[in-house]
Amino acid sequence: MDAPSNVRRGRAHYLVYMTSSTDSLPQTRHLATAIPGPVSTALHREREAQVSSGFGVTMPVFINRASGGILEDVDGNRIIDFASGIAVTSVGAVNAQVQAHVAAQMARFTHTCFMVTEYDSFTQVAAWLNAHVPGDFPKRTALFSTGAEAVENAVKIARAATGRERVLVFDDAYHGRSLLTMAMTAKVNPYKKNFGPFPGEVFRAPTATRLWARGGGDATAATALAGVEALLLENDPRSFAAMVIEPIQGEGGFLVPAPGFLAGLRELATKYGIVLVMDEIQTGMGRTGRLLASEHEGVAGDLTLTAKALAGGLPLSAVTGRAELMNAPHAGGLGGTYAGNPVACAAALGVFEAFEDGTLLANAVTIEATAREVLQPLVDSTAIIAEFRGRGAMLAVEFADKDTLEPRADLAAQVAAACHRQGVLVLVCGTHGNVIRLLPPLVIGPDLIRDGLGVLRNAIVAANAAQTDTDTASAAALAAV
Ligand SMILES: *Cc1c(COP(=O)(O)O)cnc(C)c1O
Numbered sequence: 001m002d003a004p005s006n007v008r009r010g011r012a013h014y015l016v017y018m019t020s021s022t023d024s025l026p027q028t029r030h031l032a033t034a035i036p037g038p039v040s041t042a043l044h045r046e047r048e049a050q051v052s053s054g055f056g057v058t059m060p061v062f063i064n065r066a067s068g069g070i071l072e073d074v075d076g077n078r079i080i081d082f083a084s085g086i087a088v089t090s091v092g093a094v095n096a097q098v099q100a101h102v103a104a105q106m107a108r109f110t111h112t113c114f115m116v117t118e119y120d121s122f123t124q125v126a127a128w129l130n131a132h133v134p135g136d137f138p139k140r141t142a143l144f145s146t147g148a149e150a151v152e153n154a155v156k157i158a159r160a161a162t163g164r165e166r167v168l169v170f171d172d173a174y175h176g177r178s179l180l181t182m183a184m185t186a187k188v189n190p191y192k193k194n195f196g197p198f199p200g201e202v203f204r205a206p207t208a209t210r211l212w213a214r215g216g217g218d219a220t221a222a223t224a225l226a227g228v229e230a231l232l233l234e235n236d237p238r239s240f241a242a243m244v245i246e247p248i249q250g251e252g253g254f255l256v257p258a259p260g261f262l263a264g265l266r267e268l269a270t271k272y273g274i275v276l277v278m279d280e281i282q283t284g285m286g287r288t289g290r291l292l293a294s295e296h297e298g299v300a301g302d303l304t305l306t307a308k309a310l311a312g313g314l315p316l317s318a319v320t321g322r323a324e325l326m327n328a329p330h331a332g333g334l335g336g337t338y339a340g341n342p343v344a345c346a347a348a349l350g351v352f353e354a355f356e357d358g359t360l361l362a363n364a365v366t367i368e369a370t371a372r373e374v375l376q377p378l379v380d381s382t383a384i385i386a387e388f389r390g391r392g393a394m395l396a397v398e399f400a401d402k403d404t405l406e407p408r409a410d411l412a413a414q415v416a417a418a419c420h421r422q423g424v425l426v427l428v429c430g431t432h433g434n435v436i437r438l439l440p441p442l443v444i445g446p447d448l449i450r451d452g453l454g455v456l457r458n459a460i461v462a463a464n465a466a467q468t469d470t471d472t473a474s475a476a477a478l479a480a481v
Pocket residue numbers: 145146147148149151174175176177246250251279280281282283307308
């Protein structure tokens with residue numbers, strides 16, 4: 001087949017879509033073509049000729065429009081969005097409040113650099129975060145652009161405030177793709193492979209998460225905390241500037257800590273004068289049914305990090321925390337050309353408005369109830385689901401052999417692919433790649449949630465049946481030997 005002519009055909013078709021209707025997107029799943037369709041396939045071929053192959057892709061479809069719980073691709077397929085661009089478009093990919101604030105800001109100016117001349121929306125975002133982030137103490141906020149930048153700056157702030165160097169992170173942690181945050185991230189492939197050496201002074205401690213609810217591991221809060229303290233004591237606890245933890249570990253597999261683990265970390269941090277940094281980049285901004293996930297545990301970080309859903313898809317991140325820590329770096333020590341960009345700040349003000357009436361938080365709780373109803377029974381009725389877990393609209397199923405708890409990345413990939421073929425976008429995560437995670441936008445409607453969950457459930461049931469057949473066949477083969 002002649003590739004260039006395909007590309008031209010794809011682009012022409014795509015432009016027709018781009019300029020076609022502006023009416024609202026129907027909130028129903030619809031398959032117009034196989035997925036990916038011909039236009040996406042042609043555009044993907046062109047992408048491969050132009051874009052670094054260092055970028056992967058979960059589902060190779062090109063999006064034309066998005067709204068509510070639907071992504072519409074350039075072939076006219078309407079896909080149920082259980083990803084939200086990795087927990088970003090929580091208030092919807094086209095949110096009226098975000099649009100209004102952004103449009104007004106676009107008409108005024110796009111950038112000044114906050115380090116050069118000031119604008120008030122930066123202060124307003126800071127004030128909102130200071131008021132809403134857990135912690136009953138005076139706070140200050142610094143804004144940046146990406147999550148990794150927020151993590152890096154939290155470490156800079158903790159070092160400046162304590163005069164110490166070391167950073168404690170945890171098993172299964174994910175903190176980003178910059179050099180320091182790669183060092184802090186646990187998973188090697190794909191994040192760290194071939195990219196070292198990494199900055200030093202990063203230590204990794206055990207967590208109390210993996211399958212604790214099923215008694216599948218030794219990681220209760222008490223045993224894990226004993227391990228954390230032992231590691232600190234071996235390495236001089238007073239050499240640690242910061243302890244960085246995700247209140248629910250995201251990329252690591254949506255690992256919910258055992259009750260008491262976060263509170264125990266809070267105690268250890270206080271005991272040894274270590275800055276406790278809550279990485280709420282994925283869990284924050286309503287994702288778990290509370291504004292910040294650390295609220296579920298009644299634990300406040302000394303510094304709390306937000307990004308992803310903070311500005312409804314525009315790049316914005318924040319470090320919020322104790323005033324005396326936040327004011328420790330010298331003037332001019334923090335910043336960045338785009339840090340707290342005014343268009344992104346305007347978008348965040350729209351996001352804050354969207355959360356005001358409580359509907360989105362309530363919907364996160366409803367999403368959890370529906371998903372629990374549909375997916376929890378699979379833990380007992382199949383031999384391949386080890387756990388259903390999560391909070392609010394941050395939910396996951398873990399694939400593992402029921403008896404051995406051996407991770408089954410192959411089954412997670414197979415089920416995800418089946419969902420994608422049927423127009424349901426799910427993401428795989430987990431240190432072992434064996435977890436399917438659900439991160440629907442908080443504006444998704446109940447019918448779409450049920451439809452998408454039904455597709456996922458059926459794919460799991462089919463994979464389980466195929467697996468059972470395979471097991472029976474190999475048992476029979478063994479018996480025949
Ligand atoms: C996504 C994520 C980051 C990194 O954010 P980027 O904006 O991709 O740099 C850091 N921590 C957690 C918990 C995340 O989920």
